[in-house]
Amino acid sequence: MEKRENMLRVRFSDAEFESLKLRAEEAGCTMSELVRDHLGKVRVNNKELERERVAMLNRINANLNMIARWVNTHKSAAVAVDVVAHLMALEREIGEISR
Structure with a gap:
């Protein structure tokens, strides 16, 4: 197993933290494991490209x-x-x- 030496601190609201905690408990893992396991499965949109796409769609409209x-x-x-x-x-x- 690869040694994990890097750490990321993330701030959550109380509701976000509780949601993450609950999901981790339901999955039978830690919150860190849940985040790592889903890292490659999350679709991340480039915000600048998304703004450009919306502007283009507005012009077309x-x-x-x-x-x-x-x-x-x-x-x-x-x-x-x-x-x-x-x-x-x-x-x-x-x-x-x-799309």
């Missing part, structure tokens, strides 16, 4: 709203079909971004 208003104003069937095709392509792209 604003553009979609403008397109929807335009479609409602100009109801020409031929143009509407083109717009719907583009909207469906955007929907696929948004699905990829939002």
Whole structure:
């Protein structure tokens, strides 16, 4: 077994500490073991990338709203079909971004 020489101090609220303690007890391990065991299983989001993703989705949303208003104003069937095709392509792209 690898020797553990590094220690991390983490501050918890009373509720967070009790939650962690309870989960460790339910798992039959120490709080340290619980944290170490879950270290590789936790998905960590890069906060800056997440902010950029949300900003991009907000811009797309604003553009979609403008397109929807335009479609409602100009109801020409031929143009509407083109717009719907583009909207469906955007929907696929948004699905990829939002994952």
